Amino acid sequence: MKNRDLAFWLFLTPVILALGIVVIIPLVLGTFYSFTDWNGLTITKFIGFENYRTLLKDTDFLNSIWFTTKFSFVTVLLLNFFGLGLAILVTQKLKSSNFLRTIFFMPNLIGGLILGFIWQFIFVNVFGNIGQVLGIPSLQGWLSTTTTGFWGLVILTCWQMAGYIMIIYIAYLQNIPNELNEAADIDGANSFQRFRHITFPLVAPAFTVSMFLTLSMSFKIYDQNLSLTNGGPFDSTQMVAMEIVRTAYTENQLAYGQAKAVIFFVIIAIIALTQVYYNKKREVDM
Amino acid sequence: MQSKRKKLFIELMGILLGLIWLAPFYLMLVNAFKTKKEIFMGVLGLPSSFNFSNFVEAFNELDFLNSLFYSILITFVSITIIIFFSSMAGYALARNKSKLSGAILLIFVAAMLIPFQSVMIPLVSMFGKVDMLNPVGLMFMYLGFGCSLSIFLYHGAMTGISVSLDEAATIDGANKLQIFTRIIFPLLKPISVTVAILNTIWIWNDYLLPSLILSQETATIPLKMFFFFGQYTKQWHLALAGLTLAIIPVIVGYFFAQKQIIEGVSEGAVK
Numbered sequence: 001m002k003n004r005d006l007a008f009w010l011f012l013t014p015v016i017l018a019l020g021i022v023v024i025i026p027l028v029l030g031t032f033y034s035f036t037d038w039n040g041l042t043i044t045k046f047i048g049f050e051n052y053r054t055l056l057k058d059t060d061f062l063n064s065i066w067f068t069t070k071f072s073f074v075t076v077l078l079l080n081f082f083g084l085g086l087a088i089l090v091t092q093k094l095k096s097s098n099f100l101r102t103i104f105f106m107p108n109l110i111g112g113l114i115l116g117f118i119w120q121f122i123f124v125n126v127f128g129n130i131g132q133v134l135g136i137p138s139l140q141g142w143l144s145t146t147t148t149g150f151w152g153l154v155i156l157t158c159w160q161m162a163g164y165i166m167i168i169y170i171a172y173l174q175n176i177p178n179e180l181n182e183a184a185d186i187d188g189a190n191s192f193q194r195f196r197h198i199t200f201p202l203v204a205p206a207f208t209v210s211m212f213l214t215l216s217m218s219f220k221i222y223d224q225n226l227s228l229t230n231g232g233p234f235d236s237t238q239m240v241a242m243e244i245v246r247t248a249y250t251e252n253q254l255a256y257g258q259a260k261a262v263i264f265f266v267i268i269a270i271i272a273l274t275q276v277y278y279n280k281k282r283e284v285d286m
Numbered sequence: 287m288q289s290k291r292k293k294l295f296i297e298l299m300g301i302l303l304g305l306i307w308l309a310p311f312y313l314m315l316v317n318a319f320k321t322k323k324e325i326f327m328g329v330l331g332l333p334s335s336f337n338f339s340n341f342v343e344a345f346n347e348l349d350f351l352n353s354l355f356y357s358i359l360i361t362f363v364s365i366t367i368i369i370f371f372s373s374m375a376g377y378a379l380a381r382n383k384s385k386l387s388g389a390i391l392l393i394f395v396a397a398m399l400i401p402f403q404s405v406m407i408p409l410v411s412m413f414g415k416v417d418m419l420n421p422v423g424l425m426f427m428y429l430g431f432g433c434s435l436s437i438f439l440y441h442g443a444m445t446g447i448s449v450s451l452d453e454a455a456t457i458d459g460a461n462k463l464q465i466f467t468r469i470i471f472p473l474l475k476p477i478s479v480t481v482a483i484l485n486t487i488w489i490w491n492d493y494l495l496p497s498l499i500l501s502q503e504t505a506t507i508p509l510k511m512f513f514f515f516g517q518y519t520k521q522w523h524l525a526l527a528g529l530t531l532a533i534i535p536v537i538v539g540y541f542f543a544q545k546q547i548i549e550g551v552s553e554g555a556v557k
Contacts, residue, residue: 001382007462011378012390014371015433022430023397026405026412033408040411086303094297096304102544103304109536109547111491113508117515117529118314121522126313129329159307167552213555220401223493223508227515244403245494258407265404272399 027265034259039252051259060235061260064243065267071153071239072218078158079214080207083165088199090166091173101170105163112160116227119156123148123228149229149237156224161217165210172206173199208282212275216268240264311533318526325522340527344514348528352503353510354535360421360496360506361489364428365482372433373478376440377470381452391441394434402431402494410498424499428489436481439554443477444470483543483550490536507532 001008034051036043055061090101107115123142131139142148176199184194222241225231231238231246238246244264248257317325318340319333344350379391413423447470455465471478493508500509511532518524540547 001378001462003382003384003386005382005462008378008382008387011374011462011466014367015375015394015429015437016390018371018426018430018433019394019397021412022409022427023400023405026408027400029412030405030408089296089300089303092293092296092300094293094300096297096300100300100304101548102540103307105548105551106537106540107307107310108551109487109491109540110533111493111508113491113493114511114529114532115310117511117525118310121317121526122310122313125325125522126329159310164551164555167548168555171552171555220403222403223491226493227512241401241403245406248407249498254407254411261404261407264401268401268404269399 030258031262033255034262036255038255038258040254051256052263054256055259055263060238061240061243061247063236064238064240067150067237068219068221068239071150071221072215074154075157075218076211076214078154079161079165079218080210082158082162083210084169084203086162086166087169087173088195091170101166104166107160108164110160112156112221112223113227115160116156116224119152119159120228123152143229144233146233146236149233152228153221153224153237156228157218157221160224161214165214168210168213169203169206172203176202205282208275208278212271212278216271219268219271240267314526314529314533317522318530320523322521322523340523341531344524344528344531347517347524348510348514348531350510350531353505353507356421356500356504357490357506357535360424360428361486364425364432364489365485367425367429368432368436368485369478369481371429372436372481373440373471373474374466375433376437376444377466377474379437380441380444381449391437394437398434398438406494406498413499419499421500421504424496427495427499428485432485432488435484435554439477439481440474443474447473479546480550480553483547484554487547487551507535 033043035048036046086100086104090097090104094100120143127139127142131137143152180198181194184198189197220241221239222245225237225239225242229237231242240260241264244257244260247253247260251257313329316332317329319336319338320340321337324333375394379387409427410419413419413427418426451469451473452465455469460468491508492506493512496506496509497512500506502513505513511528514528515525518528
């Protein structure tokens with residue numbers, strides 16, 4: 001097909017229209033609105049960077065960014081640790097390998113909203129109950145403090161997504177030729193040495209892929225946040241995505257919420273472009 | 287002998303970990319059968335009797351059949367249009383080797399990086415102005431958000447389909463649309479399965495977008511679940527029964543298409 005072929009454009013029209021109307025136009029309009037006093041219907045004046053100046057002093061917003069950053073840092077480390085661990089476990093040719101893979105992946109298919117509600121029950125009632133019976137006070141009152149809310153979100157996210165990261169690592173682990181491990185075995189390498197010198201270097205590309213994937217996933221979390229802690233106590237476990245939704249739809253400050261959304265976009269874009277940069281660099285190194 | 291025992295140990299550890307992974311579902315299920323008082327007495331054990339009254343009540347309160355219907359309708363129609371239009375676009379972009387075609391593909395790929403919250407506010411307001419905050423508007427939005435990854439996957443799959451097929455069909459007098467629908471699209475079936483799976487997982491579970499678009503009457507399962515949970519927040523026996531109901535369709539689907547789902551997700555993630 002050539003550029004001037006009618007068929008080329010006819011085949012592309014539906015998706016160009018959809019992407020344009022649903023993503024591109026709102027992104028451009030939204031960026032423009034963030035410099036105005038837009039209230040959803042009308043704009044009375046252009047206010048320059050005022051929304052952005054306000055958000056630099058907005059403690060709720062700054063706290064949400066800090067909380068999300070801490071959350072993402074911990075989650076990325078744990079998710080990759082568990083993801084790789086589970087992947088190594090289920091590629092051991094165990095009798096239960098397929099069964100385990102199915103189970104570890106299962107939470108991924110269920111929405112974060114529903115899983116958050118289930119874990120709310122576990123943290124509040126089950127933990128509380130066990131804490132009471134065994135006399136462990138630290139198991140009681142979960143989700144009622146910032147710290148337990150934080151770890152609650154971390155545990156939920158790791159449990160839900162570790163199976164997904166596992167799938168990525170499995171794809172890379174299966175590319176490692178069996179002969180390598182067999183040869184090392186004959187040479188007397190133990191399983192830690194084999195991991196250190198064979199598995200680890202060969203799954204290194206998977207680290208880059210899943211580090212960035214988990215980073216942007218954890219930065220964008222909303223459903224789990226809403227159903228598990230609902231931002232509480234006192235908005236202290238509120239993440240960026242939720243802060244934006246609240247500003248726009250609870251406080252009805254659409255232009256201001258949009259300014260936060262633009263900052264959010266910039267953060268996500270920086271993460272993504274860093275990944276592209278690393279991928280390019282790796283390709284050159286290879 | 288040593289390695290055999292080691293293997294058994296790993297096997298047992300694996301099964302133990304698997305059981306821990308399933309524990310939340312166990313806790314949900316056993317407590318969904320209990321009365322309010324029984325939950326208060328203890329959450330770990332089995333219920334005194336397997337009474338389905340919680341489920342019946344949750345089923346009615348959730349208006350379960352109605353929300354199941356809208357979840358299925360919205361997911362099915364969205365997936366169908368995503369597959370149809372994205373495969374056409376992936377085909378057109380793969381068969382045109384010009385710079386322009388490459389640039390269009392790049393725009394679609396770059397659009398994947400835009401987080402939903404960044405476009406949400408103007409998007410909902412725009413659709414509100416033209417009175418499209420309804421299931422049809424939602425399906426169109428899903429096409430807009432879902433087409434990028436799908437086009438990318440179809441474009442990748444097209445490299446395995448030879449141009450000589452197009453040429454032979456052209457000689458036989460087929461037009462572009464006929465070539466696509468009769469020859470190319472059937473050959474893209476494996477990737478269509480992947481596209482369908484990835485988008486189903488996303489759309490079926492999506493909460494935020496439908497919560498801004500749909501009314502109570504057309505609410506999907508996650509949306510209805512949120513309203514329901516707000517009402518029964520101190521009544522865990524009903525809330526857990528509702529959550530169990532909400533999960534059942536997913537587990538049934540996973541049971542039947544487990545292999546395809548894991549392969550599809552793997553394919554979508556590694557690319």
